[in-house]
Amino acid sequence: MHDLNDRVAVVTGAASGIGRGIARAFAAKGCHVAVADVDVAGAEEIARELEGRGVRSLAVQCDVTELAAVERASFATSVEAETDSGPVVRTEPSLG
Ligand SMILES: NC(=O)c1ccc[n+]([C@@H]2O[C@H](COP(=O)([O-])OP(=O)(O)OC[C@H]3O[C@@H](n4cnc5c(N)ncnc54)[C@H](O)[C@@H]3O)[C@@H](O)[C@H]2O)c1
Numbered sequence: 001m002h003d004l005n006d007r008v009a010v011v012t013g014a015a016s017g018i019g020r021g022i023a024r025a026f027a028a029k030g031c032h033v034a035v036a037d038v039d040v041a042g043a044e045e046i047a048r049e050l051e052g053r054g055v056r057s058l059a060v061q062c063d064v065t066e067l068a069a070v071e072r073a074s075f076a077t078s079v080e081a082e083t084d085s086g087p088v089v090r091t092e093p094s095l096g
Pocket of ligand 1: 012013014015016017018019036037038039042062063064065
């Protein structure tokens with residue numbers, strides 16, 4: 001697998017379930033993780049947990065079905081700016 005240390009992952013639907021698991025997996029590989037979800041409380045909870053594991057994390061409230069909301073969130077840009085990191089790795093599990 002590629003070296004993901006210090007890269008940035010953007011995980012949508014990350015407040016629970018598969019997305020939360022993916023966020024933890026990226027953090028375990030040393031990624032900083034932007035967690036986006038309609039459930040901002042859940043997103044903030046997992047972001048705090050990941051910060052406790054020694055990576056940077058940013059919680060963003062975002063409904064991925066709303067283009068305007070995704071554009072407003074601009075989470076990838078925000079994380080890249082905050083972390084001065086290289087290219088972003090995005091993962092977007094399907095949402096039921
Ligand atoms: N859990 C499984 O074993 C399993 C197996 C096969 C398929 N799936 C499918 O995978 C998907 C995710 O499953 P899960 O178990 O992680 O579900 P989940 O409900 O635990 O997690 C989905 C997350 O997506 C968020 N979300 C929903 N709509 C959103 C939107 N418009 N914008 C942003 N975030 C949004 C929710 O708030 C939640 O945090 C579902 O479509 C499910 O049917 C799950």
